[in-house]
Amino acid sequence: MPASYSAAQTAQGVGVSGSTSVASAGFAQHTAGMKKQGGLFDIWTSQEQAKILMAVPQLDRPFLLVTSLPFGLGSNDVGLDRGQAGRSKLVRFERHGKRLFLVQENTRFIADSQNPDERASVREAFAGAVLWAGDILATEGNTYLVDFSSFLSTDRHGVADTLIRTRQGNYVVDEKRSAVLSQQAKNFPDNTELEALLTFAGAGDGPFVRQVAADPKSLRVHQHVSLIRLPDGYKPRSYHPGSGGLDSEQMDFATPLADSIHVQWQVRHRLEKTDPNAAVSTVKKPIIYYLDRGAPEPVRTALLEGARWWTSAFEKAGFKDAYRVELLPEGVDPMDIRYNTIMWVHRATRGWSYGNAVTDPRTGEIIKGAVTLGSQRVRQDILIAESLLAPYGKSSSAEKKNAAEQMALARLRQLSAHEVGHTLGIAHNFAPSRHGNGSVMDYPHPILGLNSKGEVELKDAYGVGVGPWDDFVVQHLYATFPGQDEETALANLREKAKARGLQYVSDTDSRAAGAAHPNGLLWDFGADSMKTYDQLMQVRQHALNNFSMAVLPPQRQVGELEARLVPVYLLHRYQTEAVARLIGGAEYEYGLAKDANAGRIQPGAKPVSAALQRQALQKIIASLRAENLALPKNVLAILTPPSEGYNRTPEYFSGRMNVVFDALSAVEAGAAQSSQFLFDATRINRLAWQHAIDEQQLGVNELFKQVFEQTWQRAEPGSTVLAGNTVQLAANWVVLDAVLGLIDNGRLHPQVQADVRQSVTELARWLQKNPGKGSIASSRQQAAELILSYLRDPASVKLRPLPPIPPGAPI
Secondary structure, eight states: OOTTSOHHHHSSOSOOTTSSOOOSHHHHHHHTTOEEEOSSSOEEEETTTTEEEEEEESTTOOEEEEEEEEEOOOOTTTOOOTTOBOOOEEEEEEEETTEEEEEEOOTTEEOOOSOHHHHHHHHHHSOOEEEEEEEEEEEETTEEEEEOHHHHTSOOSOHHHHHHHTTOOOEEEOGGGOEEOGGGOEEOSSEEEEEEEEEEEEOOOOHHHHHHOSSTTEEEEEEEEEEEOOOOSOOOOBOOTTSOBOEEEEEETTSOTTSOSEEEEEOBOOOOBSSTTOSSBOBSSOEEEEEOTTOOTTHHHHHHHHHTTHHHHHHHTTBSSOEEEEEOOTTOOTTSTTOEEEEEEOOSSOOOOEEEEEEOTTTOBEEEEEEEEETTHHHHHHHHHHHHHOOOGGGOOHHHHHHHHHHHHHHHHHHHHHHHHHHTTBOOOSSGGGGSSOOTTSOOOOOOEEOTTSOEEOTTSSOOSOOHHHHHHHHHHHOOOTTSOHHHHHHHHHHHHHHTTOOOOOSTTTSSTTOOOTTOOSSOOSSOHHHHHHHHHHHHHHHHHTOSGGGSOTTSOGGGHHHHHHHHHTTTHHHHHHHHTTTTOEEOOOOOHHHHHTTSSOOSOEEOOHHHHHHHHHHHHHTTSHHHHOOOHHHHTTOOOOOTTOOOOTTSOOOSBTBSOOHHHHHHHHHHHHHHHHTOHHHHHHHHHHHHHOTTSOOHHHHHHHHHHTTTTSOOOOTTSTTHHHHHHHHHHHHHHHHHHHHHTSOSOHHHHHHHHHHHHHHHHHHHHOOOSHHHHHHHHHHHHHHHHHHHOGGGOOOOOOOOOOOOOOO
C-alpha cells in the first residue's frame, strides 16, 4: 500500500453494519415504513416513494465507487453496452454545515511520503471533485442519515458525455421520467449495490440512436452504482514494459530526484497461496468468472471452454485450483461488484468486444473483471466461412455448413479467452502470430489454405488453448518466488522468454497505418508475411472463381451476395498490411535501461533488410495492378441489386451506379487498401532516413519510380483481364489521389516532400509525352493537369479523399 495513505484512511471498512447504533428516534422518524438492509452502508428503501436513505458512519474514510449499465443502448457505434463497467473512483464523505459532500480524490497525483505536509502539498495542488451533496436528515453519534436518491438518479456513468462524443446530440436526464429502483438495492458486508432508471431526453437526431432506440428522443438506461470497501493488505507489483501486462499509473512527487516521477503498478487480481513457501499451492480465494446466462447454446459452451483455457497457465505458475469459470447462478445480479462477469451483449451491428478490469486506482488491484462479448461477431465469422466454402445451392453440403459453424465457434473460444485475458491484467501482443498459436492476446486471422483437392480448408482455422506467451505473462504477473529476489526472478523469466523467441509488440506500435515494427500485426498469420500473402491470394482467387449462389443460404435475399463478396475480395487485406510493414520497417524491444546495460535487450531500432523491403514493395505494387483487382465474369454475372425492403449497409462496397453493383467502387476500395499503408507519411519519412544512412536501402525516389512504372506507366493489361484498362485506370487514380494527399497532409519533412513532389512532377511530364489512346489518353491528360495545377497552387485544387473501404475488423 503506498505510504501516502494514512493508517486511518486505509483502515478496513467504512461503516460495518452494527458498528454504530442507528435505532434511535432521529433515524426512526425518517425511516418509518421503509425496509432496512444492513451492510457496508446501512440503507433503507421504499419502493412506494422510490428512494433510498443511507447511513454514513465515520466521515473522511475512503471507499471505492464504480458505475455500470445493467440496461444499455444497443449501439456498437455509441458504445453504451449492457453490462458495461465504468472506472473506479476513490471517494469519501465530508461534512460541511448541515450537509454531507461526496468527494472524489485525485488519485493520479500523489506523494508517497511519510511526511503529511508533503502529501498535503500534492493533494492541494491538483483539483479533486465534489460528486454530490445532500442534507443531513438525522445524526446518531458519528453516523449521518442522508437521502442518497438524488445521487443515484443523476448521470454518474457519463452517458450524456458519450452521446455528445459520438455526435448523437445533447441529452439530459429527465428527472420526472427517472426513478431510483429501490427493489434492486442489495447490501453486503463489503459492498452496497444500488440502481436507478434514467431517462435521457434529447432531440433524437443522431443516426445511431435512431437506429436502435424505441424513441430516440427518450432513451431509457439503467445505471448501477457499487460502493465498495477499500481493499487492504494487497502487495502491488511494479509494472515492467516488457511484461505484456497492463499498468496503473500515478505521478508520485515524492520519488527521489533521479527517479521517474511516473510510478506504474501492474494491474492484476489478488491471488494468495495458502502456503506461501510452496512452489505449487492452493489459494485463499480463487479467481472465478461467471458467464452470462443469456448466452445460448452452442455459444454458451464455446465461451465457457475458451475462458477456461487460462486454467493451465495458472497451474504452470504454481497455483492449484486458483482459476475457474462457471455459469452465473440463477438470480445473481451480474452488476454485483463481487462477480467477475462475461457478458453476452446484443447490438444492432457487429462490433468490438472488450475486457475491462475495474481496479483500485491506488495499487492496480483488480476489483472486478467485466468482459463484454458482442453477439454479432460470430455471424460474421459464419458469413466469411460460407463465402469461402459455398455450401448451399444445388449441391448443398451439410458437411461444409457444419465446417462454417465450427470455425465460428472456434473463433468464439479464442475471443472469450482473449477478453478474459484483458481482465486478468494482460495487454494485447501482436507478435505471437509469427509462432502459430503463440498467444490468445493476439488478433487471429483464420488460417486458410487449399487442400490436396484444391478446396478451401478451414478445419484448423483457429488455435486451441493459450499459447507460450500467455503462460509467460501469467507467470510474470502472478507467480511468487519463495526465497528469491522478486525483481531478479522476473528478469530471469523475461530472459527465458526471449531465448524461446517470444516477442512483444503492443497496441501503440501496431495499429497505425504507418507502424514500423514488422511483427506487430493485427489479424495476420504465418512466420513469413510474404509467403502467407501468396497463400491467401491463392485462396482468394479460388474463392472468387467459385463464387456463386452457393455462398448464400436459401432464405437470404439475393442482394446479400454483395455483402459476401466483400470479405472474399478483400481477403488479403491484413496480409497486405503485413507486407507493407516491411517497407521502412524496423524492429526494437521494450525494456528498462538496466535491461539494456545487462544485455537482456538490444537498444535501438534495426531496419528491415534492403532486399526484403524491395521484395515487399513489389508485392504491394502487384496488388495495385488490374490482374489482381479485376473481378471474374462469374461474380459480375450474379450480383443483384437489393430486394425491396432491404438496403446496402456499410458492410457493402459503396457505389455510384444507383442500385446496380458498382465494380469500380470495389476496385477502388482494393487499391485504397494498399495505398493507405504504402503512402503513409511516417513510412515515407522513415524510408528517406534509412536511405540517408545507408544508400543500399530502398529510398523514396526508387519507391515512387517503381509504383508509377507499374501503374500509370505500365503497358495495357492483357485481354484475359476483364475490363483491364478500365480497372487499371481506376486503381491509378486512387494511387495518384493517395500520393497528392501525402504531399498535402503536412506530415512529410520538407526535404522528403520535395522528393515526392519531384517524383510526381516527372510523372506529369511523362504523361504529357505519352498521351496514349482512348480513355487512357483522357485519364493521362487529366492526371497531368491535376498534378501540375496542384503543384503550382495547392489551394486551387480540391483533392479527393481515398475511397471508402468496407470494414474488416473485428473478425
